Every structure is written in structure tokens, then in C-alpha cells.
Amino acid sequence: MQGPLIISLDVSTRGDLFSLIDKFDRDEKLTVKIGMEFFYGEGPQIVRDLLDRGYDIFLDLKLHDIPNTVKNGMKQIGRLGVTFTTVHALGGSEMIAEAKQGLVEGAKEAGVPTPKLLAVTELTSITPEGLANEQNSKLSMVDQVVSLAKLAKSSGADGVITSPLEVSALKREVGDDFWYVTPGIRPKDFPKDDQSRTASPAEAAEYGSSALVVGRPIIKAADPVAAYHKMLEEWEDAKR
Numbered sequence: 464m465q466g467p468l469i470i471s472l473d474v475s476t477r478g479d480l481f482s483l484i485d486k487f488d489r490d491e492k493l494t495v496k497i498g499m500e501f502f503y504g505e506g507p508q509i510v511r512d513l514l515d516r517g518y519d520i521f522l523d524l525k526l527h528d529i530p531n532t533v534k535n536g537m538k539q540i541g542r543l544g545v546t547f548t549t550v551h552a553l554g555g556s557e558m559i560a561e562a563k564q565g566l567v568e569g570a571k572e573a574g575v576p577t578p579k580l581l582a583v584t585e586l587t588s589i590t591p592e593g594l595a596n597e598q599n600s601k602l603s604m605v606d607q608v609v610s611l612a613k614l615a616k617s618s619g620a621d622g623v624i625t626s627p628l629e630v631s632a633l634k635r636e637v638g639d640d641f642w643y644v645t646p647g648i649r650p651k652d653f654p655k656d657d658q659s660r661t662a663s664p665a666e667a668a669e670y671g672s673s674a675l676v677v678g679r680p681i682i683k684a685a686d687p688v689a690a691y692h693k694m695l696e697e698w699e700d701a702k703r
């Protein structure tokens with residue numbers, strides 16, 4: 464993928480999306496995330512348009528359904544030429560395995576590389592109290608995330624989405640040969656919004672995240688390009 468900092472393009476219209484990315488230099492190598500807000504309104508054409516710009520694309524639709532439905536949905540996603548896509552790990556081993564199979568088949572038919580399948584563990588908005596009281600989990604947050612990541616890995620996923628706070632434990636218990644893609648990234652001076660398990664870019668680098676997903680701290684900034692570069696620099700400095 465191009466760059467460790469994935470920009471989450473959480474906007475609704477093509478006008479808003481292009482006015483945002485047109486601020487970046489056309490040579491800048493970017494990985495951008497398209498999620499449900501944009502995709503449900505505008506559909507897959509945006510993927511083709513952003514591929515034409517040379518961007519890598521993370522299509523984040525977080526599928527969670529019976530295995531056959533997810534497989535057939537993933538077959539369509541596999542045809543698009545995106546780099547990453549998502550399911551919820553809570554869909555279970557058969558659903559994750561079928562999701563992967565769908566991606567492999569769709570990509571093969573279209574003659575494009577197979578997207579990496581990332582399984583969402585516990586959303587970064589979920590608090591330890593929510594895990595205990597609403598999901599009735601007896602596990603700590605980190606144990607729950609490790610358990611879902613092991614399930615995802617043994618079912619054929621290429622990595623997980625989780626908060627940076629769990630990454631050191633995941634690397635120890637699930638291994639280095641797996642993607643740990645982390646949203647919930649907040650620079651020190653930016654509000655948490657609806658995120659609960661957050662870390663700064665430097666902290667995420669220290670914990671060992673493979674890549675960061677950042678939305679509002681970039682797209683709502685007065686100068687999104689400067690905000691992107693500041694966070695990237697913070698990440699790179701922490702990696703040195």
C-alpha cells in the first residue's frame with residue numbers, strides 16, 4: 464500500500480470528495496478509504512475514478528451476514544481492484560473463510576490482485592464497560608480482541624482492524640505476519656468524538672500498528688494537507 468496513513472474520505476457527495484482530494488498534490492501517493500456514507504449514495508464508480516488517480520483504495524463496507532451472502536458480496540468487491548476490504552470478525556469462521564473465497568474468485572475473474580481481507584474486532588467506539596454490559600463478554604477488551612484476531616487469522620483473513628491499544632498484545636499472541644490496521648487515531652489536541660479507544664500517531668507507531676486510519680482529524684481540519692503531513696511526520700519520527 465501507498466503510505467501508512469489511510470485517509471478516511473467520510474463525505475457524502477462527489478463534490479465534497481474531490482474538493483478534499485484535489486487539495487493534495489497530484490503526485491502524492493495516497494491510500495484512501497471509502498466507507499458506507501459515500502458508497503451507499505454514489506456506488507462503485509468512485510473506486511474506478513480513484514484508481515485512475517493512482518490511489519490505493521480501502522473499501523470499508525464491514526460485511527456481516529450469512530456466509531453465502533457475504534461470499535457473493537465479496538465476489539463483487541473482489542472485481543473492483545481495491546487493496547483492502549472489511550468484514551466483522553463476529554460473523555464467525557465460516558463467514559470469514561467464505562468472504563476470502565469470494566474475494567479470490569472475484570479478483571481472479573477480473574484479473575486484478577486479491578484485496579486483503581481485514582476483520583473488524585471490537586469497534587474503536589466500544590468501551591470496556593460496553594463490552595462487559597452490552598455484549599456480556601466475560602473477557603477483558605484485550606483478550607476479546609486477541610480471541611477475535613486468532614479466529615480471523617485461522618479463517619483466512621489477512622489482518623484485523625482494532626484500536627492501537629491492543630496491538631502490542633496482538634503482535635505477541637497472534638504474530639507479526641498479520642496486518643494491524645488501526646483507526647481511533649487522535650492527535651493530542653483533537654477531540655475524541657465518538658471514539659473510545661484512541662491513540663496519537665506516535666503512540667500507534669510505538670505500539671506497532673501496520674497502518675493508521677484517520678478521518679475527522681484530516682477531513683475536518685482547516686488545512687487537510689497540512690494535517691495529513693503533520694500526522695505522517697509524527698508517525699515517521701516515532702518509527703526512527
Ligand SMILES: O=C(O)c1cc(=O)[nH]c(=O)n1[C@@H]1O[C@H](COP(=O)(O)O)[C@@H](O)[C@H]1O
Nearest residue numbers: 471523585586587624646647676677678679
Ligand atoms: O473499519 C474501520 O475503518 C473502523 C473500525 C473501527 O473500529 N473504528 C473506526 O473508526 N473505523 C473507521 O475509521 C474511521 C475513523 O474516523 P475518525 O474517527 O473520523 O478518524 C471511520 O471511517 C470509521 O468507520
